[in-house]
Amino acid sequence: MPDHIFEKLIGALICESAAAMLAQRSRGADLHAGEALGQVFAWLWETTPDDLVAYVADLAAQVRHHAPGADPAFSLDDVLSAVGRASAAMPPAEGAAMLACLRAGLPAYL
Numbered sequence: 001m002p003d004h005i006f007e008k009l010i011g012a013l014i015c016e017s018a019a020a021m022l023a024q025r026s027r028g029a030d031l032h033a034g035e036a037l038g039q040v041f042a043w044l045w046e047t048t049p050d051d052l053v054a055y056v057a058d059l060a061a062q063v064r065h066h067a068p069g070a071d072p073a074f075s076l077d078d079v080l081s082a083v084g085r086a087s088a089a090m091p092p093a094e095g096a097a098m099l100a101c102l103r104a105g106l107p108a109y110l
Helices: 003-027 035-047 049-066 077-084 092-108
Strands: none
Touching: 003 035, 003 049, 003 092, 035 049, 035 077, 035 092, 049 077, 049 092, 077 092
């Protein structure tokens, strides 16, 4: 798949997930970035983990600043919890390693 097509697809998926997370927060539900985004993030973790940090930063920027109804009070922990739930199908050790990498790398983007 050409890179420019992949960027459009993942961008749309991130925007959709951000909207869902904002709706979840408004209902007081547990935050979940969505199964589809979780699968894409798990694949990125296996193939290009450095790119994963930038995409999760995009998700954080959407929920905090850009999506309709964005909420600047969304914390890094909120975003990581939502990504962790979405990636629950990953083996536990891999999921924990991915979240540790994100926790270490995301502050440079935020």
